[in-house]
Amino acid sequence: MYSLQETIRPSADLRNHYNEVSKQCRENNEAVIITVNGRGDTVSLGYEEYKRMKARIELLEILAEADEDVKCGRVAPMKDTFDDLRRILKEG
Numbered sequence: 844m845y846s847l848q849e850t851i852r853p854s855a856d857l858r859n860h861y862n863e864v865s866k867q868c869r870e871n872n873e874a875v876i877i878t879v880n881g882r883g884d885t886v887s888l889g890y891e892e893y894k895r896m897k898a899r900i901e902l903l904e905i906l907a908e909a910d911e912d913v914k915c916g917r918v919a920p921m922k923d924t925f926d927d928l929r930r931i932l933k934e935g
Contacts (some may be wrong), residue, residue, distance in 0.1 A: 845899070847892070848873045849932065868892070 850867065854877050859862055869889035873923055877885040888896070912918060 849876055851876045851878060851883075853877070854879050857885075857887070865889075879932075887917075 848871065850873050850876055852864060855875050864887060866889050867873055868875055869891070872889060872892050874892075875887040876883050877887060
């Protein structure tokens with residue numbers, strides 16, 4: 844299972860120690876939770892970790908849609924699907 848390390852830091856750290864917070868996100872692949880008045884406000888991630896997380900979410904959404912299609916009977920034989928794909932590729 845996927846687990847992302849988290850660190851909590853006050854908003855002043857983001858303002859006063861941005862380079863340190865940025866390095867922590869990028870090099871340690873950590874999520875830094877920024878607090879304001881002791882409450883969670885914002886989460887900072889390294890860009891590469893953000894892209895990985897976004898790709899996982901997009902894949903999960905596709906899988907959830909496919910699962911819903913199967914549950915609702917919106918399925919077709921694999922041969923028909925591949926025949927349709929071949930036809931589309933030949934036309935394009």
